[in-house]
Amino acid sequence: xxxxxxxxxxxxxxxxxxxxxxxxxxxxxxxxxxxxxxxxxxxxxxxxxxxxxxxxxxxxxxxxxxxxxxxxxxxxxxxxxxxxxxxxxxxxxxxxxxxxxxxxxxxxxxxxxxxxxxxxxxxxxxxxxxxxxxxxxxxxxxxxxxx
Numbered sequence: 031x032x033x034x035x036x037x038x039x040x041x042x043x044x045x046x047x048x049x050x051x052x053x054x055x056x057x058x059x060x061x062x063x064x065x066x067x068x069x070x071x072x073x074x075x076x077x078x079x080x081x082x083x084x085x086x087x088x089x090x091x092x093x094x095x096x097x098x099x100x101x102x103x104x105x106x107x108x109x110x111x112x113x114x115x116x117x118x119x120x121x122x123x124x125x126x127x128x129x130x131x132x133x134x135x136x137x138x139x140x141x142x143x144x145x146x147x148x149x150x151x152x153x154x155x156x157x158x159x160x161x162x163x164x165x166x167x168x169x170x171x172x173x174x175x176x177x
Contacts, residue, residue, distance in 0.1 A: 065119050073114040080107035
């Protein structure tokens with residue numbers, strides 16, 4: 031009885047494909063779950079922004095035009111949140127890609143503005159030393175002992 035080397039090779043390749051497909055499928059499923067959770071987090075954050083815009087506008091009850099502007103902005107942001115919840119991640123990606131292709135200058139400007147804002151935020155969170163000229167405590171308050 032001769033062993034069939036091709037048959038066993040095909041079987042092992044088939045087994046490797048099945049385990050690779052199983053691993054790839056499991057990884058794909060985990061990525062989709064992660065992306066879906068992050069999408070929900072983004073939608074919730076956008077909804078929170080809408081609520082804070084609405085609360086900010088509530089202080090302008092004496093100026094109805096300004097209050098209406100804040101309410102309109104909050105409604106627009108809430109619609110964005112609903113759109114994020116309603117669409118899949120691939121649909122959102124396609125919409126962003128189409129918007130960038132339609133107006134690349136606006137997309138570049140928005141990216142530059144976001145980068146500048148992120149840079150300023152990260153730069154402001156650093157602990158900076160206070161120059162002696164601006165120090166609140168006089169220098170001689172804590173004298174150093176002479177040894």
